[in-house]
Amino acid sequence: xxxxxxxxxxxxxxxxxxxxxxxxxxxxxxxxxxxxxxxxxxxxxxxxxxxxxxxxxxxxxxxxxxxxxxxxxxxxxxxxxxxxxxxxxxxxxxxxxxxxxxxxxxxxxxxxx
Amino acid sequence: xxxxxxxxxxxxxxxxxxxxxxxxxxxxxxxxxxxxxxxxxxxxxxxxxxxxxxxxxxxxxxxxxxxxxxxxxxxxxxxxxxxxxxxxxxxxxxxxxxxxxxxxxxxxxxxxxxxxxxxxxxxxxxxxxxxxxxxxxxxxxxxxxxxxxxxxxxxxxxxxxxxxxxxxxxxxxxxxxxxx
Amino acid sequence: xxxxxxxxxxxxxxxxxxxxxxxxxxxxxxxxxxxxxxxxxxxxxxxxxxxxxxxxxxxxxxxxxxxxxxxxxxxxxxxxxxxxxxxxxxxxxxxxxxxxxxxxxxxxxxxxxxxxxxxxxxxxxxxxxxxxxxxxxxxxxxxxxxxx
Numbered sequence: 001x002x003x004x005x006x007x008x009x010x011x012x013x014x015x016x017x018x019x020x021x022x023x024x025x026x027x028x029x030x031x032x033x034x035x036x037x038x039x040x041x042x043x044x045x046x047x048x049x050x051x052x053x054x055x056x057x058x059x060x061x062x063x064x065x066x067x068x069x070x071x072x073x074x075x076x077x078x079x080x081x082x083x084x085x086x087x088x089x090x091x092x093x094x095x096x097x098x099x100x101x102x103x104x105x106x107x108x109x110x111x112x113x
Numbered sequence: 114x115x116x117x118x119x120x121x122x123x124x125x126x127x128x129x130x131x132x133x134x135x136x137x138x139x140x141x142x143x144x145x146x147x148x149x150x151x152x153x154x155x156x157x158x159x160x161x162x163x164x165x166x167x168x169x170x171x172x173x174x175x176x177x178x179x180x181x182x183x184x185x186x187x188x189x190x191x192x193x194x195x196x197x198x199x200x201x202x203x204x205x206x207x208x209x210x211x212x213x214x215x216x217x218x219x220x221x222x223x224x225x226x227x228x229x230x231x232x233x234x235x236x237x238x239x240x241x242x243x244x245x246x247x248x249x250x251x252x253x254x255x256x257x258x259x260x261x262x263x264x265x266x267x268x269x270x271x272x273x274x275x276x277x278x279x280x281x282x283x284x285x286x287x288x289x290x291x292x293x
Numbered sequence: 294x295x296x297x298x299x300x301x302x303x304x305x306x307x308x309x310x311x312x313x314x315x316x317x318x319x320x321x322x323x324x325x326x327x328x329x330x331x332x333x334x335x336x337x338x339x340x341x342x343x344x345x346x347x348x349x350x351x352x353x354x355x356x357x358x359x360x361x362x363x364x365x366x367x368x369x370x371x372x373x374x375x376x377x378x379x380x381x382x383x384x385x386x387x388x389x390x391x392x393x394x395x396x397x398x399x400x401x402x403x404x405x406x407x408x409x410x411x412x413x414x415x416x417x418x419x420x421x422x423x424x425x426x427x428x429x430x431x432x433x434x435x436x437x438x439x440x441x
Binding site for chain 2: 426427
């Protein structure tokens with residue numbers, strides 16, 4: 001089980017953030033493999049959209065995405081007055097917190113098999 | 114998977130005098146920077162708007178409130194959840210217009226105006242106008258255009274403080290064409 | 294106001310600011326002969342200064358804000374109170390007024406101090422300006438009516 005990547009879009013549909021994990025074999029990913037992923041989607045009433053792609057073994061991630069929104073996006077982006085809303089996220093703090101959050105997920109592990 | 118419910122309960126405490134004095138210093142500085150009260154009101158509204166568009170995200174993250182079904186529900190959430198969460202007061206919702214698109218929030222006490230006495234030369238100043246901006250900004254982010262203004266204010270000698278809110282329209286989400 | 298004409302009821306309250314001893318607020322009941330009281334308040338400030346410097350040395354920072362009876366004259370009793378920010382409160386009453394004991398005076402000062410703090414917290418009040426607050430006025434009036 002693993003997490004592939006995460007997108008954050010704003011209400012207008014522009015991408016604020018993209019990061020990926022465990023895609024080292026990027027060049028080698030065949031069509032065969034890319035079709036076998038699960039897309040998790042969470043949208044807030046304000047139109048912030050979080051999209052996370054994982055492999056098929058990962059259970060429902062709504063709570064995880066909501067947590068990313070409430071404990072990371074709101075805390076480190078919205079509450080940082082220097083971060084202009086609606087622009088690509090450039091906060092290193094947010095990036096590192098997000099990275100460690102994802103890595104700490106129970107279903108995050110480099111494919112052993 | 115850890116639940117995030119414990120986070121919703123941790124409301125950070127802040128000394129109310131510090132809060133009130135901070136807001137007071139802000140308003141009086143604006144009064145010095147801008148000579149006329151109308152301009153100060155406008156600036157307060159603008160600042161409030163900028164707070165509102167961010168605060169709504171915090172509000173949604175902290176409360177488990179989802180999308181409202183109608184304006185009455187919105188009114189209730191504003192009064193019972195939002196005001197309680199951020200100002201520690203629960204205004205009452207009254208004076209609905211027959212069409213149900215306009216209502217009043219009656220604040221029995223307003224934490225922003227403790228200690229404040231408006232001098233005579235600021236008769237047009239809407240001291241707490243920031244609140245209007247916050248409400249307008251927050252609701253705009255959840256696709257509601259509203260008109261917010263103070264109808265009564267204890268600072269001007271009224272018995273209660275009344276914020277009047279009028280629903281204008283739903284803002285359609287504008288996804289750029291061709292986006293997948 | 295009839296109560297103001299009661300001969301017992303001469304009460305004056307003065308507040309002076311920090312280091313310059315500039316009066317922030319003076320109010321007297323009855324209003325006639327007010328000037329004389331202004332004079333009383335100003336002279337009492339010297340006594341206040343003396344008391345603070347004397348007490349300050351003896352007890353360090355642990356100082357009682359209420360200074361007690363500053364000095365009695367034939368006609369009046371003058372009481373003083375100083376905040377740690379060196380704002381001075383002075384109350385002058387008729388010496389024939391026996392209803393006001395030390396405790397009452399002390400609580401009057403405390404009340405004055407509290408409402409003075411509220412005035413200071415009004416963002417439109419600039420420290421050092423004469424106090425023109427209506428809320429403060431009404432509290433002082435109530436206090437004076439009660440004292441008379």
